[in-house]
Amino acid sequence: MKVSLFITCLVDNFFPNVGEAMVRILHHYGVDVDLPESQTCCGQPAFNSGYVKEARAAAKTLLDAFDGADYVVSPSGSCTGMIHHYFPQLFQDHPIDSARARALVDKTFELSQFLVNILNVTDVGARFPHTVTYHPSCHGLRLLGVKDEPLQLLSHVQDLRLVPLTGANDCCGFGGTFAVKMHDISTAMVSEKADRVVESGAEVLVGTDAGCLMNIGGRLRKQGQPVRVMHLAELLWEGMQQGKVVSR
């Protein structure tokens, strides 16, 4: 099976470890991974601010990058949601690009969805002896419908203790440009989220979107809270390596 990575601009530039973990997990399941060079960003920052032309220019790089792909997998529910929910509309006036956009929607998956629904994997054979809480990101949850997949994967990790997060489904206040443009409101939101992560008693916060994790993690760090913030791919991969040690 061949998968093309849609790495997203945040992971590409800020969190390469997430990308690496993702590639290694996919490799482990015998998937051939490539990274089409011409991709940049899904266009969401511009699109959500109302700059459609600007968004389209970036989004087009994804159409070009993934024309030949069988599957496209991304570490972000939000960026995958952008493709699913808005690409057909973004390219609706262009007959060829709109067909390409619809084709892209059909083959693009967020990582946990791909693992659970396409590869039919729920137990990656990982061991992660820590207390963990999970923040479901809004766009993954609501635009894309990523609900149980991350939890299914986490529930099979050995020795992982998953603790509930109060108000888990409430937005963390990232919202892209919202975090800067409306920073007072965003701060109120992320403070509450970070407080709740701390209250949960978890050592590790896990999520499926780098943007939200950067936001909550940045707040926790500013407050000197020793909670480790990890993307699901990082947690699974780290756990898979530990699982290996134990099973030998």
Added chain:
Amino acid sequence: MSTEKDAIQVTTIVDRSRLALQDDFLRGAVRFTTERLRGRKAASSEELGNWEAWRERGRQIRSHTIAHLDYYLRQFVDNVQAHGGHVYFAANAEEAAQTIVKIVEKKQAKLAVKSKSMVSEEIHINKHLQERGIEVVETDLGEYIIQLAGEMPSHIIIPAIHKTRSQIKDLFTAAGATNLTTDTKDLTAFARRALRDKFLRADVGMTGCNFAIAESGSVVLFTNEGNGRMVSTLPKTHIVTMGMERILPTFADLEVMANLLPRSATGQKLTTYMSVITGPRRAEEADGPDELHIVILDNGRSSQLGDDEFQEVLHCIRCGACLNVCPVYRHIGGHAYGSVYPGPIGAVLTPLLNQGEAYQDLPYASSLCGACYEACPVKIPLHDMLVALRRRNVEQGRTKWAERMAFQGYRMVFAKAGRYKRVMRLARKAQKPLLRQGYVESTMGPLMGWTESRHAPALAKSSFRERFQSMQQAWRRGEDGGDQV
């Protein structure tokens, strides 16, 4: 000279929310009540079962009605008139207010009692009547509190959501109560006594309209305190104000809404009182007004008809569920929006109804998390509409120069992978002086909005695409079997 318009422009949603965020009482009260309402809604929709199917049915009914609004409005008006009611169309808030003032003055009324109605807030009817020396009394408990405080409602269902018990006690004491405690029983007993006398003396009763049934010409009111019944039956004249989109074709449609609305609003299975008013009192009837006047308000609504992107805003049944789940509303409350309708529905509806420059900043007060859409009993895609309104601001040149330039820059950089890579490489070098242990912590500079409350991660030493290349090279050489678990 400063006009009202200037005043609106000097305070923005940013200024107003900053003030609200400093008010711990307000935030505590709003958090407490919205959470309770959310919990109740979840329980009562669960108990009904098949909630998604109910929502879809609700959406279909509203969609069909609004698509054929001209037809159903006509039918409604004909039926009202056949039952002896009077109907007026008002193009805008001013016209609606003038129409009502005329009716009230013709009756030589001194005292008008009102039940809760958001449309009456929209046309600022209290102000108009009071300016002419007519006493207006709000009889919904929440509205009564707000009226005593001289404020606007801060929630479309729970107008006084931002008030604490002890603030309410103080307001009632100032209004003449003695020996009050903060006990609910005590507080409501005072309001009941104070209002009873007003009901009996009022010349005019004013209500809104939750739904208007086209097939019968009936006005349907959902209330919880019974005040709606007093207002619509005791005074000799009853004036209804309704938005032109309040129509439902039939009573069968009302059944669906009677399930959706109370559950979404307060988590009740049914509203305590559902009143169906068809025409004024008939000769053989004991209660009811002698005259029934219905003022149907447009005020920017008809401009949404036929607009692919925004027509659905007219589907709204004003349940307030989107406010209760909104994380922005949760932290800033309703007044920070500065508009009659707050929360996500307000952030969409207000700039649409006010075509001018005012309130065009409201659509930015959202992280686009989509909780509003998920909660909406008639599935209005508010999150998409917020984006569409931002786009409209860009198209109409309302955004700041610096922002436009920033997105021009974004386009230049992100349209071509080669350029994107070069710019990122430069940025990695440029960030060095700012970094401490891999983070930007400084609260100065362009990232200030972010770093005031959060540390920002550094651009990684090498990008993922660079790392992927070296991973591939290693694989080709047969090294780095890290994936072989």
